[in-house]
Amino acid sequence: MSRSTMVMSGGDVIGNTPLLRLNRVTKGLDATIAVKLEYMNPAGSVxxxxxxxxxxxxxxxxxxxxxxxxxxxxxxxxxxxxxxxxxxxxxxxxxxxxxxxxxxxxxxxxxxxxxxxxxxxxxxxxxxxxxxxxxxxxxxxxxxxLDQFSNPANPLAHYLATGPEIWKQTRGKVDIGCFGVGSGGTCSGVGRYLKEQNPKIKVYPVEPFESSAINGLPHSPHKIQGTKMATTVQSVLFILFTVVLGMGIGMIPENLDRTLYTEALRVHSDDAITMARRLALEEAILGGISSGANVCASIQVCHFHMCQEICPIHWKS
CATH class of the missing domain: 3.40.50.1100 (Rossmann fold)
Known part of the structure; x- marks a missing residue:
């Protein structure tokens, strides 16, 4: 719904969040990184x-x-x-x-x-x-x-709204998606929608290095509270982030569609914390540690794929 008109319910202001390009933390990187500002939802997160x-x-x-x-x-x-x-x-x-x-x-x-x-x-x-x-x-x-970990209405929300928003905002130029995983809904819903638009799009879940259940490793304490998603385009990488306390939950959620990806990315807690501080100091984005993790993951993907541009889409809590 347009934010230029009066709404009738608090539910009507959820979604349609803007996409913002990062300019300073990406200096020296042959890529463009953008962030999706999910903090603009009424309760402050995706x-x-x-x-x-x-x-x-x-x-x-x-x-x-x-x-x-x-x-x-x-x-x-x-x-x-x-x-x-x-x-x-x-x-x-x-x-x-x-x-x-x-x-x-x-x-x-x-x-x-x-x-x-x-x-x-x-x-x-x-x-x-x-x-x-x-x-x-x-x-x-x-x-x-309600059970966010297995409730199909979780990924469906992203399939019906978040995915289409991203596709429209990037004008369909998406090559890769990186998604921090908590309940798995964002990765599954957005990932599924984007791959239906273009089967060549690659999807990467993101999790803490210290708690990598998706990679088949045991849960250990970590400092990354939250995270979520990413995507790319024909030589432009769009990576979507959410800051959601719940990244690295120590299990593989039922809502995570494991057919969408072949590899999960891992980010050290200290690297995520450092990047979160940079986002605040250099981009004026108070995105939290999981946001830092997503930016780190997007850069990993950029180097791996040698993309000309990378656009992490960050979701701030």
Whole structure:
């Protein structure tokens, strides 16, 4: 929806985020890097898209009713904020389970929206939060888990909206897509849409070097809270990023379509942190550590493919 007109609902301002070119962190690189500003969604991240999509789908299927159903969701970050926004918007009680390693500021924001937060052992990562959510759902009547990790409405939101936005903004000149993976929805939804437009497009999931489940390695603690996506074009590489607490969750999510890619990229936490600082100091983009990881990954891809231009599309939380 156009931002030049009055809207009737908070859901109407989700999506249609701008694409911004980076100019300084790419100095000396034979590439053009652009970022998709997902922080312009109302709750501040790309997760707004899938939170609203999952709630709307569950309502349409008669699984949840505002004012009656208690929504429950395991999360490690921005999904919780996005769902808290949607729950407040539509009148649902929301209970979130998350590792206690998540920031105090994030927990405080969730409570401002009215969500109840239950903390789990960080050593069990997201799996522990999922198990706690499942236990709650069994104990609480009239409750429902939306389950971003397997809910088809997650990748569908990106297939129907985010992917087409990117295709239009890049004028169809996309060669490669790099996507930080949390729930897998962005990589799968956008990746599928782009490859349908051009089967030659390559898709690369991105994950922390220290927690590389997609590469078949065990989960270890890392410093990258969040990440998401990327894409390219005929000698112009467009890489899409999202900052979503949840990158490197220690498992391969059901929503990750593994037929879309042949290789996953790994980024060291310290490299991601350094790049995140550069984005703030040199581009005035407060994108966070996962954004730094995505930019690092896009540069890896650029060097690997010897592309003339590279456009990381960053999603800030």
């Amino acid at each position: 997760k707004d898209r899938i939170a609203f999509s999952m709630v709307e789908a569950a309502e349409a299927e008669g699984k949840i009713v505002p004012g009656k159903t208690v929504l429950i969701e395991p999360t490690s970050g921005n999904m919780g904020i996005a769902l808290a926004y949607c729950a407040a918007l539509k009148g649902y009680k929301l209970i979130l389970t998350m590792p206690s390693s998540m920031s105090v500021e994030r927990r405080a924001l969730l409570k401002v929206y009215g969500a109840e937060v239950i903390l789990t052992d960080p050593a069990t990562a997201v799996k522990g939060a999922i198990e706690r959510a499942q236990d709650l759902a069994k104990a609480l009547p009239n409750s429902h888990i």
